[in-house]
Amino acid sequence: MLRKIILAAVLATSFGGFAVPASAVLIVRTAPPPARDEVMPPPRNGHIWIAGHWDWRKNKHHWVKGAWMRERVGYQYVQPTWHERNGRWELERGNWRRGDRDGDGIPNRADRDRDGDGVRNSQDRRPDNPRRY
Numbered sequence: 001m002l003r004k005i006i007l008a009a010v011l012a013t014s015f016g017g018f019a020v021p022a023s024a025v026l027i028v029r030t031a032p033p034p035a036r037d038e039v040m041p042p043p044r045n046g047h048i049w050i051a052g053h054w055d056w057r058k059n060k061h062h063w064v065k066g067a068w069m070r071e072r073v074g075y076q077y078v079q080p081t082w083h084e085r086n087g088r089w090e091l092e093r094g095n096w097r098r099g100d101r102d103g104d105g106i107p108n109r110a111d112r113d114r115d116g117d118g119v120r121n122s123q124d125r126r127p128d129n130p131r132r133y
Helices: 002-016
Strands: 025-028 047-050 053-057 060-064 067-070 075-078 081-085 088-092 095-098
Touching: 053 088
Parallel strands: none
Antiparallel strands: 025 088, 047 067, 053 060, 075 095, 081 088
């Protein structure tokens, strides 16, 4: 009985070393094929369109069709992208980033000028109006 418990514990810890988070960057040597043309369906209220992309499965590229995903308030979705670095290809998987309403890469809580009009948020009557000069 003790032998089975020890064997189960050893197996469980050995498999734990192979766990990779879904947001991890994947590196392969084979370039992805050109993206396929997709027709985006009409907009759906409360959803965002995730464009189709090439994924890496079972040692080859597989096309993942575009799909609608429920919108997450306060988050911005970053599409999956492939980048070539030093002869290898990296897939940065799609993910949600928190609090970057204006897309400048600065979280809103630290952004001093969210709308980019040159007036600090603390002195701007309308800090989210990019058309104000």
